[in-house]
Amino acid sequence: MSGPLHFEISQTSPSCQARVGRVTVPHGSFDTPAFMPVGTRGSVKGLLPDQVAATGSQILLNNAYHLMLRPGHELIASLGGVHAFMQWDGPILTDSGGYQAWSLADMSLLGEDGIVFKSIIDGSRVELTPERSMEVQNSLGADIIMAFDDCPPSVDASSRVRDQRPELAAAHDGQIGEDHHQRLVGAIDRTARWLERCVASHARRDEQALFGIVQGGPSEPLRRRSAEQVTAFDLPGYAIGGVAVGESTEVLHATVRMTAPMLPVDRPRYLMGVGYERDLVAAVRAGVDMFDCVLPTRNGRSGGIFTTTGRLQIRNARFREDQSVLELGCDCQACGGGFSRAYLRHLFVSGEMLGPILLSLHNIRHFQRLMVDIRRAIRDDAWSSLARAWPVLGIPVADAIGPVDSPDLTGL
């Protein structure tokens, strides 16, 4: 392997842009298209590394923002890096910290140099710049690190306003006002200038693969402009950023379909923070190779179950006496272990930790089983069998939730 990343495409789909491959980085290999569970603070919540591996996960994502603030990237470096820290021997990807710095802080200021924000830990003033993000990610030592980019909200100038008024955002989807257009153009050009600084300051080029990130919102000309700027740097991989920030499913899919082909065909393409099952399949068919999302773990902790036919809520009273496992045919540690829906409901209703643990194991395995089936669909060009095995792919995301009866929240 020359350089920190080798990408081998073993097969491409004759009917779309999808491809099956394998990425090799210093800590091992992972099959693509790949789904990365999120271990925000150096832990996939509630799961030991061997349990995460047992879900079929081959690469994890950690958040540089959180680890920088606590326990600190210097401490993690002194302990041998994030692999040794969390005892995960396989590949790890860290994000740049920029997105969280912007979205989580009480107050953040964006300038040409970077972002200044108040720490969520102690309120102190923290500055994150391209150089600082590289320093943090170099210290953490992940196999793949991300460029520090300017990720504007999809429509509004403020992602917080947008998060609070999704109905307004949806109404505007696909229509970009002049002010927002200027914001997007500014973000694209700044992202390119910041990428240059990231490339210049990245200190471990032989050990860590730096990915550039394409911005541009839902606009094809803006995406093209950003892709041209970012791919002007010869990097081991490229990401599509600025999606799943509030836009509709249609806009999300359209954005991915237009942007993926703008990226070099021989480099892994990573779609950041996406998403539901049908989003993954749409993106794979557009030529995307890597995904991360908190959906399986975040939903699992609150009782949400992913199944091939849609989502369920384990607290529902109708599961009180249900002897069946979460999903027949699933080989996760919850279903394979024989734990009934009735037992899992009891754990959630009683506030027992084991409930979130077992649902997280199931949900991550659900996404990894989907990736296995997607890779098979690509190899066999068998997309209709995939659709038959995964009825949820035919259901709009908002509707992919099973019949809900009155939740029984006794004792919660």
Next chain:
Amino acid sequence: MSGPLHFEISQTSPSCQARVGRVTVPHGSFDTPAFMPVGTRGSVKGLLPDQVAATGSQILLNNAYHLMLRPGHELIASLGGVHAFMQWDGPILTDSGGYQAWSLADMSLLGEDGIVFKSIIDGSRVELTPERSMEVQNSLGADIIMAFDDCPPSVDASSRVRDQRPELAAAHDGQIGEDHHQRLVGAIDRTARWLERCVASHARRDEQALFGIVQGGPSEPLRRRSAEQVTAFDLPGYAIGGVAVGESTEVLHATVRMTAPMLPVDRPRYLMGVGYERDLVAAVRAGVDMFDCVLPTRNGRSGGIFTTTGRLQIRNARFREDQSVLELGCDCQACGGGFSRAYLRHLFVSGEMLGPILLSLHNIRHFQRLMVDIRRAIRDDAWSSLARAWPVLGIPVADAIGPVDSPDLTGL
């Protein structure tokens, strides 16, 4: 095996009453002296059954009180009993529910028929009688079930007053006032009358071994009176109850030393709710075979670590950069897995579930390693080697906590 329990003593200590043996019940065998982790609500908090088994635990305890109230013993019976419910194939013991009914309820009334209390779930009025406790435990289907007894507090008439004023209780230890003597005598005689009703109403005698419980506080004549009454029933095992309810270590040890020999030598002896390492060794040397205690899991969830040299608190700032595992030479999944104290501290300081999980695994394994060493000490009559390998045994319980510096609770 005739009857639901077979107890084989393979070796006895020449220097004390300790014995090594093996208990066989319908769901398998366990080595004695045995330590049972507690799975209050049908789950050892945060741990999958295979992780519990990996700690060396061969038998678990579940609380009938909690399972009766939620999800209900009838539901568990309809799902195939508590083994199928929680997917633990090995031996299980349930307590009678009496102790929790008395100690946890806002208001409980004790009468000749039983205890009436307000449910902690919904405030409804619940009655627990010897017959009802047997019905509940028969429904749950544990291998070993406990008689419904009257367990008075160690000194005061009210365990709640006692819990709130431990300094008063300690001052009184070993001295029984006339009122409390009458309460103890009443409890003993009632326990005997209730045992008769338990024996009469126990519906699954071929599948579940019913243990009687000896009460009597710290008084030898009262313990003898209770032991004579309880052992008048030919039962597969007997327990020492009414200890670890607030008395000093000295009184606890003296009570066990006087009571254990009053129980038949060929039946397993179970000391309920005990305790710290030195309490276990003292009780084993007095002839006790079985223990349960929440200490390893409850302490683990709040950051307490058991080691052979005493207890530690993982949140302490001095562990911030500590690369060592919790205890060198420990083979638990936390130490064997290579997780550093620095990482575990980070998990606790960050509120990550994995912290309580890993400390629970370590602490349960700590107690199981102690049991392995205790069984070896009995076989080899090597009590001084045991003391050398476990320095904590020579330290008073209250002092068995390592040097504590100012806890760093940043962000908690």
